[in-house]
Amino acid sequence: MNQCKKRIGILDMLNKKLSVIIVNYKSADFLEKCVALVREKINEEFLEEIIIVNNDQKEKIELDLQDNLKIINNAKNVGFGAGNNVGAKLAKGDIVLFLNPDTEIISTEIEKVIALFNQDNKIDIVGSQLRLNNNEVQPWSAGHEISLINLIKNNLGLVKSQKIWKAEEEKMVDWVAGTALFIRKDIFEKVGGFDEKFFMYFEDMDLCKRVRETGKNILYNPNFKVRHIGGKSYQEKGFQKRDYYKAQEYYFKKHRNFFEWLIVRIASKFLY
Numbered sequence: 001m002n003q004c005k006k007r008i009g010i011l012d013m014l015n016k017k018l019s020v021i022i023v024n025y026k027s028a029d030f031l032e033k034c035v036a037l038v039r040e041k042i043n044e045e046f047l048e049e050i051i052i053v054n055n056d057q058k059e060k061i062e063l064d065l066q067d068n069l070k071i072i073n074n075a076k077n078v079g080f081g082a083g084n085n086v087g088a089k090l091a092k093g094d095i096v097l098f099l100n101p102d103t104e105i106i107s108t109e110i111e112k113v114i115a116l117f118n119q120d121n122k123i124d125i126v127g128s129q130l131r132l133n134n135n136e137v138q139p140w141s142a143g144h145e146i147s148l149i150n151l152i153k154n155n156l157g158l159v160k161s162q163k164i165w166k167a168e169e170e171k172m173v174d175w176v177a178g179t180a181l182f183i184r185k186d187i188f189e190k191v192g193g194f195d196e197k198f199f200m201y202f203e204d205m206d207l208c209k210r211v212r213e214t215g216k217n218i219l220y221n222p223n224f225k226v227r228h229i230g231g232k233s234y235q236e237k238g239f240q241k242r243d244y245y246k247a248q249e250y251y252f253k254k255h256r257n258f259f260e261w262l263i264v265r266i267a268s269k270f271l272y
Helices: 002-015 028-041 080-090 110-119 148-155 185-190 203-212 237-255 258-269
Strands: 018-024 047-054 069-073 095-099 103-105 123-131 171-173 180-184 217-228
Touching (some): 018 028, 018 080, 028 047, 028 103, 047 080, 069 080, 080 185, 110 123, 110 180, 110 217, 123 203, 148 258, 180 185, 180 203, 180 217, 203 217, 203 237, 237 258
Parallel strands (some): 018 047, 018 095, 047 069
Antiparallel strands (some): 095 180, 103 217, 171 217
């Protein structure tokens, strides 16, 4: 009986297909290697398709258009979350991997990530360990729920979440970064996808929070490693700072109490 269940579990795992969605903006130079490593590191029996959503009208994407690669050109830069939503509507896979264009997949055992979803039906999102160019773990790739108290502590150098992103074993967490985020396609649709009011930043925290509110779990998986080159979508740091604080303010307005939102709103006015 146990052997039978085990065989069924393996077959179920093999039947799971993965759609990889990559949103491009000013990162076309990184796409060729990013896509090549997706094809190299993810066994074709698990890979349903690669969908590239191009938010940059000035960049022409020239890639080998194999059967499982689709390119969607948006008329304007609709933002990170909205761009991913466009791709997700076309995705055919059971699991979606949202992947930044300036990333390089390091790990090879994608079947172990898919197995995590099969082993526990309460796990709906799995986050990856992000590595910088110097091979150090990227800060703020997973963490605890954001609050005013945690925000103040973070700015004082008392970062509680660093124990999470430095962990060497799997951990249930409040959020994981959207840089390399796996999610069940059905739950993504159930919660309404990314909130498109977040143009850039905090859309991953918001998605994770809404998934947790359905009673499901978020897993940080340091065993699946992805290199993140980072910081290529913004040439003007002033615009990056503005978008960050606007998104932070909206997150607090949406998920925290009025007092916390008001303090963050006032503080933001002095920062951008």
